[in-house]
Amino acid sequence: MGSSGQVSWKLEDHPNLPKGKTVALIVLDGWGEYKPDEYNCIHVAPTPTMDSLKQGAPEKWRLIKAHGNAVGLPTEDDMGNSEVGHNALGAGRIFAQGAKLVDLALASGKIYEGEGFKYISECFEKGTLHLIGLLSDGGVHSRLDQLQLLLKGASERGAKRIRVHILTDGRDVLDGSSVGFVETLENDLAKLRDGGVDARIASGGGRMYVTMDRYENDWDVVKRGWDAQVRGEAPHKFTNAVEAVKKLRENANDQYLPPFVIVDENEKAVGPIVDGDAVVTFNFRADRMVMLAKALEYQDFDKFDRVRVPKIRYAGMLQYDGELKLPNHYLVSPPEIDRTSGEYLVRNGVRTFACSETVKFGHVTFFWNGNRSGYFNPELEEYVEIPSDVGITFNVQPKMKALEIGEKARDAILSRKFDQVRVNIPNGDMVGHTGDIQATVVACKAADEAVKIIIDAIEQVGGIYVVTADHGNAEDMVKRNKSGQPLFDKNGNLQILTSHTCQPVPIAIGGPGLAPGVRFRNDVPNGGLANVAATVMNLHGYVAPNDYEPTLIEVVKN
Numbered sequence: 001m002g003s004s005g006q007v008s009w010k011l012e013d014h015p016n017l018p019k020g021k022t023v024a025l026i027v028l029d030g031w032g033e034y035k036p037d038e039y040n041c042i043h044v045a046p047t048p049t050m051d052s053l054k055q056g057a058p059e060k061w062r063l064i065k066a067h068g069n070a071v072g073l074p075t076e077d078d079m080g081n082s083e084v085g086h087n088a089l090g091a092g093r094i095f096a097q098g099a100k101l102v103d104l105a106l107a108s109g110k111i112y113e114g115e116g117f118k119y120i121s122e123c124f125e126k127g128t129l130h131l132i133g134l135l136s137d138g139g140v141h142s143r144l145d146q147l148q149l150l151l152k153g154a155s156e157r158g159a160k161r162i163r164v165h166i167l168t169d170g171r172d173v174l175d176g177s178s179v180g181f182v183e184t185l186e187n188d189l190a191k192l193r194d195g196g197v198d199a200r201i202a203s204g205g206g207r208m209y210v211t212m213d214r215y216e217n218d219w220d221v222v223k224r225g226w227d228a229q230v231r232g233e234a235p236h237k238f239t240n241a242v243e244a245v246k247k248l249r250e251n252a253n254d255q256y257l258p259p260f261v262i263v264d265e266n267e268k269a270v271g272p273i274v275d276g277d278a279v280v281t282f283n284f285r286a287d288r289m290v291m292l293a294k295a296l297e298y299q300d301f302d303k304f305d306r307v308r309v310p311k312i313r314y315a316g317m318l319q320y321d322g323e324l325k326l327p328n329h330y331l332v333s334p335p336e337i338d339r340t341s342g343e344y345l346v347r348n349g350v351r352t353f354a355c356s357e358t359v360k361f362g363h364v365t366f367f368w369n370g371n372r373s374g375y376f377n378p379e380l381e382e383y384v385e386i387p388s389d390v391g392i393t394f395n396v397q398p399k400m401k402a403l404e405i406g407e408k409a410r411d412a413i414l415s416r417k418f419d420q421v422r423v424n425i426p427n428g429d430m431v432g433h434t435g436d437i438q439a440t441v442v443a444c445k446a447a448d449e450a451v452k453i454i455i456d457a458i459e460q461v462g463g464i465y466v467v468t469a470d471h472g473n474a475e476d477m478v479k480r481n482k483s484g485q486p487l488f489d490k491n492g493n494l495q496i497l498t499s500h501t502c503q504p505v506p507i508a509i510g511g512p513g514l515a516p517g518v519r520f521r522n523d524v525p526n527g528g529l530a531n532v533a534a535t536v537m538n539l540h541g542y543v544a545p546n547d548y549e550p551t552l553i554e555v556v557k558n
């Protein structure tokens with residue numbers, strides 16, 4: 001920063017590293033490092049390319065942290081995720097993330113003093129407060145304890161009628177855990193009712209089938225939620241949410257429960273959203289709330305027929321998109337992730353290509369650029385989205401679009417029109433979340449093949465590659481005890497881990513364009529994802545800004 005507070009965008013030249021090399025930056029989603037056993041799908045899958053990077057040159061492969069404090073999460077027990085992972089990779093610094101900011105705002109009570117809470121609380125006298133979000137303690141998109149505090153805080157501050165619209169998880173937490181979370185919530189709501197607040201669950205559904213789509217992959221998902229939450233209409237009606245979830249689990253897992261509404265004895269929905277109500281989406285993470293936020297907020301919304309558009313006061317837990325100012329009102333200010341490496345590099349003339357398929361497209365663009373949509377400079381950047389398959393779980397098509405992403409990146413590299421070619425390869429993560437071990441093995445193989453296509457192209461143009469990951473997933477597919485032994489449930493079934501992990505991730509550098517003597521330093525033993533940005537800036541021939549986390553590489557003279 002200059003003394004006037006103006007950002008000086010000019011990056012210093014690196015003393016020993018040249019400019020003009022094509023740098024391929026490959027993020028394998030959900031690809032951690034863990035002991036090689038039968039539940040490590042990366043180990044089981046043939047992954048010759050990633051293996052050769054690991055076994056090749058020890059000074060060009062290492063592990064970095066991708067969870068907990070290293071990515072701005074509240075505790076070391078918090079697994080990493082795509083949002084915080086790509087934020088750290090792109091921003092080069094560690095920002096206190098949404099989970100932590102909401103914790104702090106709730107603990108200090110500041111959440112109730114902000115504009116967002118005041119705005120919604122004006123409906124408390126006459127209207128209903130609706131809370132919509134993911135019901136689990138996964139800590140990736142939301143957290144149960146935050147919802148509990150918000151329920152208590154809102155009712156103490158005048159909310160007389162509260163309706164909770166739940167989305168069951170099974171993706172950031174064990175499948176089947178939804179029942180326990182709904183029971184806990186029901187207990188809390190019963191206590192509020194004892195205190196005179198009319199508080200109930202009003203609707204629900206599984207997060208992947210109802211509401212929490214992302215990057216506009218499938219608007220039907222959001223529509224199903226809208227119909228249940230706003231209109232009080234769904235194919236399944238129950239008088240009790242615990243019963244609903246137990247019954248619907250007979251034919252679907254937590255992630256994919258069909259939408260349901262809770263009705264009274266006259267079959268009337270207990271909590272549609274109507275004029276004069278307040279709505280809060282209590283997820284702090286943006287990607288899977290943006291679509292609903294648009295449906296709730298935009299007058300001229302045309303992605304599906306909303307049928308009835310109630311006049312409400314709506315606030316997000318956070319503002320989900322700073323560029324779009326979406327939503328306009330929010331309870332907690334999001335982290336201000338500024339001066340990202342993407343912006344610096346583009347402002348220094350680095351021509352950038354970014355690509356993934358829809359389900360991860362925003363990861364290498366929006367998250368990478370500090371939760372900012374759009375280009376910094378359209379003349380120098382091209383972002384390509386390959387449409388994802390719609391309406392299937394990814395264990396059915398575990399190869400996903402890995403090869404297409406690899407080929408697009410290859411073409412971008414060979415065109416020589418770009419200095420940085422950045423991709424996210426989703427397979428390990430998206431298929432890992434299904435809990436299908438065999439399919440995840442196929443997924444890892446496909447991801448490895450995509451890496452090979454890109455590295456081969458880099459060989460051809462004399463470029464440099466950086467291969468890393470955003471957090472673990474496919475390297476461990478079972479829940480384990482403290483000594484690492486797999487755990488079984490009371491019926492003797494293996495407990496499948498659909499979520500991410502706390503494992504470190506690999507980073508490898510190489511390619512013919514890598515200057516002689518470049519190697520990983522030994523003095524950054526606790527390096528994490530945030531150290532990657534400075535590293536990449538070096539590989540483009542620049543020194544990172546002073547306040548960036550230190551580079552992972554050094555240049556030794558031979």
Ligand SMILES: O=C(O)[C@H](O)COP(=O)(O)O
Nearest residue numbers: 081082083140171172429
């Ligand atoms: O949103 C999801 O799919 C999961 O909750 C987290 O996965 P991601 O962080 O890899 O997107």
Ligand SMILES: [Mn+2]
Nearest residue numbers: 029030082470
């Ligand atoms: Mn991810």
Ligand SMILES: [Mn+2]
Nearest residue numbers: 030429430433
């Ligand atoms: Mn994931």
